[in-house]
Amino acid sequence: MILNHLKIILLSCLIVVKCLDVDPAKTKVFGLGLHPEKAVYPVRYFFIEAYDSAGIRLNHSVGEKAFSVQVEGDVDSGTYCRVWVQVLDRYDGSYIVRYRTYQTCHNMRINVLYLSQHVSDSPYKISEPVYPESCYCPEGTLEEWLTVAGCPASVPQVEEDLAPFPAVHFSEVLREAKDRYYRPAARSFCHYVVKTNEIYRHCYGQHVDFKMFMDNMLLSMARKMVLPDTEFIINLGDWPLVEKKQLPPIPVFSWCGSDDTADIVLPTYDITETTLEMMGRHDHNTCHLFGCSELVTPLSPLVLWDSPIEAAGLLARWGERVTLDMLSVQSNNAVPWSKKKPIAFWRGRDSRQERLDLISLARDHPDLFNVSLTNFFFFRDQEEQYGPKQKHVSFFEFFNYKYQINIDGTVAAYRLGYLLGGTGVVLKQDSSYYEHFYKQLKPNVHYLPFKRDLSDLVQKIEWARANDDAVLAMSKAGRQFVLENLMPKDIFCYHAVLLQKWSQRLTEKVVIRPGMDHVAREDNEKRFGSCQCHRLLGHDEL
Template structure:
């Protein structure tokens, strides 16, 4: 009787005070929650599909740690190769939930996703998808981009896209193309690429000395073209970090960039870093928005109460950070890993420290986001990593920055870092509020910066951009085609019923939609 009373009292305390206590509360497989785009693999094609499983106990409470999470996922199906080849990977977020991500290597039918806990099916498992379910490499585009955006679960619009495109209501490249190329074709200092998408094929001509970064937009355009018939369009893309289209120019030039600024009009796209992470998830990239969540080792109370930072010397404020950290070693663990811009000051700010795994950053409770040449592209990974992020005020921004709110998603810092020490001391004295801000930032990243969101943003942006072109879209002299990759051996090109009796050209009806 005493044991029963104690357990009821313990449950009452847990519910009222939200104490992280799970011992004695058994997981109820049927009450567990399963959600995510990976449960709709026939509509949402990605290099790595993913979904989430949240452990829930017999009382309906979400468990807060993963000490008792014994989820097993098995994905099976049929194919022309008899069985369906699938690679499944489980990432434990150590907060009572796991990420299940999986990669298909060819087209599968009658796919079954079975999720069990100690042999018992979880939630509505098994999830059955008759298919066909296509691999990322399969060329089988949906003809209607509006239908595809809906099926993919994309937002209808983004405030940043509306703001970026507002100055460009009607674009006549026939009138401005030559002038734009002449103004920004400066080998050694600027590199741009002129892209044309025609009949869902990608063409480009690049200008400048360093054009290797074209590979990132190449890969995204080809990936999208395999999934949906892209509208015919033309665009200019900036391969450098600094935005180019100054507000002071007599002519406002429509240029797409990875980073925007308060004094330019560049049309902002997701950075090459998060784009590659989305395209190469479960591929050659080790750091992505999912892997970060599955490699955090310390819970909030266990984290070291210091601000952590590593990076190169790409801005004076980063050197100032080292000075501040040396004066307050009890508050900071900050070091430079490479010298390029300020090599003559290495004797003072060195020695440079070896690189450390990004996952180990989150052993520390506080993370610093200090601009590099432009906005620091690590910001999404810092937000999703369960530490409190301190962000330097900056004129530079990425595609999602204006959705964030200071003191809700991050702690703001003055651009000269003069308030940095005070902000760290505030966080140490207000741990509960600091934890809440860190959690809000993580939730924002989980809801807005996952691979699905990156594909959606590109899709909506190109759809909206195509509506503003009034000049004819033509493959220009000197352009080369960016061809679709061949499937990996021993697999053959996939069969696509949508293409058997249809042209992939956009019909007149689809043009009206655009």
């Protein structure tokens, strides 16, 4: 009896000690989501870092539900505004809090609680109106928005890409682009015009569905800022268009660049669209039907497409599991580093010879690899040799393994940012292709490089196994890179800086050309009422 009583006392003490691990007053809360009135994003987000009573930063999860966050406010009708909140555990003592507003919220209050106690400076009170993503309420000019949002004055990749084009006579560019690239069955591109903050376009080619991604980003930006009058061409295909050997080069925006081309690189349509649709209408509506733990967007890399060609076939499909984006990828896998399998993992389709070579290499070293092809398209005649194809695996389950292989598809594999944001370490193939952020990455700091022909991949995996602490540090550096460079704010800033710098180079007056389609913006959802932008008072709400 006495022994049982002592056990209860001991257990109670352990629970108290566990609770005292976190000091709500010393715990830090920070991020742009605490100032939602300053700049509108589809999703606002901020961070919690747990500290103990000695002021020491905790480096372990204190529980997925340790922190609760409430975002409250009201609308003019006197009812509560609709806000959807998620708290994402990063399993290192830090948490991402993200929320999406669906109405204009007044008198917003953000409560951050740990065991019913307010954390840090909670509650956070916002006196100005907080607008939803759908609200047309420009902050001011693009330059004014850049200042409010705290964007960098310049971006090295943008400066490098625009350097060959100090002055652009766009009529000549458009004429030359049509001469070089108008091959309807093989290539597709669109000419966009922004005039008085309205969007217009004319597309060339048979396969132009991917115009939706540029449409969506421009419309989102135009709701937040007054864009400069501008025009540009965007390539809708897999491969960069502007070969350096063909002179003179002409300026074309693309989602991927290469060492042999001179395209002006944008963030990929994938990372851009997941930024716009994060906690969006698809997720929210499906949440009420199926529950948020069983979701995926049709563009999610959970199904591991590598290019517009493959993704086009998935646009109408909904998948099975958690929606993947640059915030959710940092959560949703609680397997600690010490419990992850020290094996190199990869899934994907047959879009490059080296992917087939990877299968052969893995068969020679089954103790080092878990790799499989999930679809055959380019090498269907070799399926018997390199198959059988395997079912898709949830992207979050990739991180049950320590080593994540990133290998080119038709061009750069658009999963690299997501792999860096996860809890493994990336082994990246040397490649001539790149996304907008690749040149900021440092080999052997953010990822472990291996040769294009895979000849040293086995050696690199064996090195990783023998240097676990160094590899863990590399994994953490990759995650930190994502926090500093690939968050929603960073994607908007990159687009805004590029449009600003590009527009300054145009030498002609921008006009709406004959045959262009107007890309109309959608009205604010009627069920949520008018967004009532205070900046448009005295004017018709457009």
